[in-house]
Amino acid sequence: MSNEIRRNMALFPIGIVMKLTDLTARQIRYYEQNDLIQPARTEGKQRLFSFNDVDRLLEIKELIEKGLNIAGIKQVFDLKAPITMETEITETSEKTRKELTDKELHQLLKQQITNPGAFRHGENVLLRGELSRFFH
């Protein structure tokens, strides 16, 4: 839940994603253009990628290496989606992602932090401490 929020936080600029995935900027933009990913944007329209985006790009890369074309990859993702069970929920959270991430997520984080003590030691702390839990 807040797990999903974390995975969907828009955090990385394209330069970092290039290094993490070893894809070129051209490729990443091309995949976006073909609807394989939908990274968030800053106000200035620069792309911001989440962990999920990076994960997906790595999947795309593998499939490309296996010789699939864009249409094939799209097909694979369409087939994989239902497997995660309860497609509706997945779709819902995808919507949540697109609407929440860009506008309110950082705000949410801010509130939790700038409201000192209010969430300390609680289940809802997204950063500080939770951050440690980002890594098992």
Next chain:
Amino acid sequence: MSNEIRRNMALFPIGIVMKLTDLTARQIRYYEQNDLIQPARTEGKQRLFSFNDVDRLLEIKELIEKGLNIAGIKQVFDLKAPITMETEITETSEKTRKELTDKELHQLLKQQITNPGAFRHGENVLLRGELSRFFH
């Protein structure tokens, strides 16, 4: 171990860190200037922050809010360091961080990914799959 690598990966530009911590760029740079953090840099000298850096900035913020000044915060960190046990190891890994992160970490990641199959299903996969494990 590779856990520590992940926590120390230089990933975020200052803009993101501002949102995550609700600190101003001025503050973040000032804390760096006073040696409270040592973010990595891109070749073009732009700051890149790791999870550990963000975590530390949040600690700094808390202490600032409690009324500590820079010297006090420095003191707190000096006192906290030995508690993590085996200071030497901590120092070593700090060195590892500074030297590894900037130069070789992404390279390391690249290799593991561009060498398809070699690390699949192994313990050493840092991304794809491991990425999911970033979140417990």
Next chain:
DNA sequence: TGTTCATGTAAGGAAACCTCACTTGCCCTT
């Protein structure tokens, strides 16, 4: 009142990113 500390703010420049358009290499098909 003057000093120090933490931060704000402004200027000028550089890095990183953006879109658009054209090109290239490869694989097909005719």
Next chain:
DNA sequence: AAGGGCAAGTGAGGTTTCCTTACATGAACA
């Protein structure tokens, strides 16, 4: 052999984000 489509490279021109440096401000305090 020619033509077409796909995935990606490359270049131009512009915008956004970040950099350092320097000066300003407000609070605390000697």
